[in-house]
Amino acid sequence: MAQVTAEGSAGHVPAEERIAVFDNDGTLWSEKPLPFQMIFAMDQVRSMAASHPEWKTREPFASILKGDMQGLARSGEQGALAVMAATHAGMTTDEFQQAVQQWITTARHPVSNKPYTALVYQPMLELLEYLRANDFKTFIVSGGGVEFMRPWTERTYGIPPEQVIGSAGRLKLEQHDGHPVLVKLPAVDLINDKEGKPVGIQSRIGRRPIAAFGNSDGDLQMLQWSMAGSGPRLALFVHHDDAQREFAYDREDALQKFDKGWDEAIANGWIVASMKDDWKVIHPVPDQAP
């Protein structure tokens, strides 16, 4: 850090170029048993079911309503897209934001029974603070939905909405009762994952980050893009190897594989942080929870 911040040092980076990017799911908070946004979507299906009687017999909604996770899994990517379209589109951005706010403050994680925002990683909160204390601007660059994250990232991570980049659906300006509203359309604008992450970074930030943090192969292109610039740079993968205190998964995981990224990290000398060996605590202790 000293070489980056010290004026006159060979590795000095002007404050305005100190951009650090963080994946969210699995990097700043947990992502098991399912990415939390998927649990939100399933909860939304349940709370919207009364006005959708047809869901009782239509997959994957029927499986969700019966609590049949294997039936949901059988519906595959098509099923997941149908759930996302039904729960994330056709409403205004304000309505969606309220639904997220309501859920994030009341819902509980199925394994730990804690609020989801208590499942952030304490060492990463400290890293965010440390970087900002050294005039870094911290961004989230996540495959998760941008409108799902923005309602709570500022109070949870200290990262304001305008520094949150995520997957996004198309928006359309309409007039409702003479007031302008933005309606969420069931069409994709940006898939901010894998090769989409450098695209999201360039289109939203317009500068190459000098520090990048991820935990799976979906973050590999973001780390490669960040490390391909000149001057001092830092890349780090969080390795989920602590089944005792969190979850353990890497090369063989179906949803969040850490395989090619791990090989690249070793080959390039990037940091691989072991949650088991390197992290004294995983989540904030309750009275420090954000």
Added chain:
Amino acid sequence: MAQVTAEGSAGHVPAEERIAVFDNDGTLWSEKPLPFQMIFAMDQVRSMAASHPEWKTREPFASILKGDMQGLARSGEQGALAVMAATHAGMTTDEFQQAVQQWITTARHPVSNKPYTALVYQPMLELLEYLRANDFKTFIVSGGGVEFMRPWTERTYGIPPEQVIGSAGRLKLEQHDGHPVLVKLPAVDLINDKEGKPVGIQSRIGRRPIAAFGNSDGDLQMLQWSMAGSGPRLALFVHHDDAQREFAYDREDALQKFDKGWDEAIANGWIVASMKDDWKVIHPVPDQAP
């Protein structure tokens, strides 16, 4: 301003919600005789012509190379799109940024013979400073190309790349000689004008601005969107009515009409600033030029 910044005032707005958005062309700098990005594109056609012998006989390139502005105008929107595709796509973002840097530091405005960045508006520079001194975050929200603006907005306006929102083409991650690059594709990602401005604001900032500044009907939806929130808010149009010191155009202008916006401003009590009557100086005096 006092009611916005004073803690405990009824109109207090927390610093993180003090978002101000500015159109660029005609609001922060001049846009006549043509938007400067269009002049850049024509200059690019001239400098690329040697490797495109077919342009000598293909419109609208032939007209540009002959300096025939009327021939260019006859090619209409299709012609403009062809010029943009030829000069703004098919290269990497780094290459395009270098081309813009080179042009903006050397090209001269055809009427004033000044560098384009000398044609910014001094009162708007002061307004940007004043807002930032009161903890506002200032953004550009322009129909112009985001990759065209970012290379010079930080030193010209104090607005960093990550606070510049503009029209954008699609980007694609590729490997060139083992290095990741982003290639600009000839496909539109966002037209950040008219009803596209609230979309750009929501997708990139994710908060509703409390102050919005424009100069033409292309900015109307941005001002409406910004004014539709609760609490203290400010909307202002710059009126180009000073043919002597700058340019005079409004309701009848072919490219940058200020007509419906003017009516709405009067109906809603928004500010319409007369460049002729309200601005003591238009451009920075030379030794203050950014």
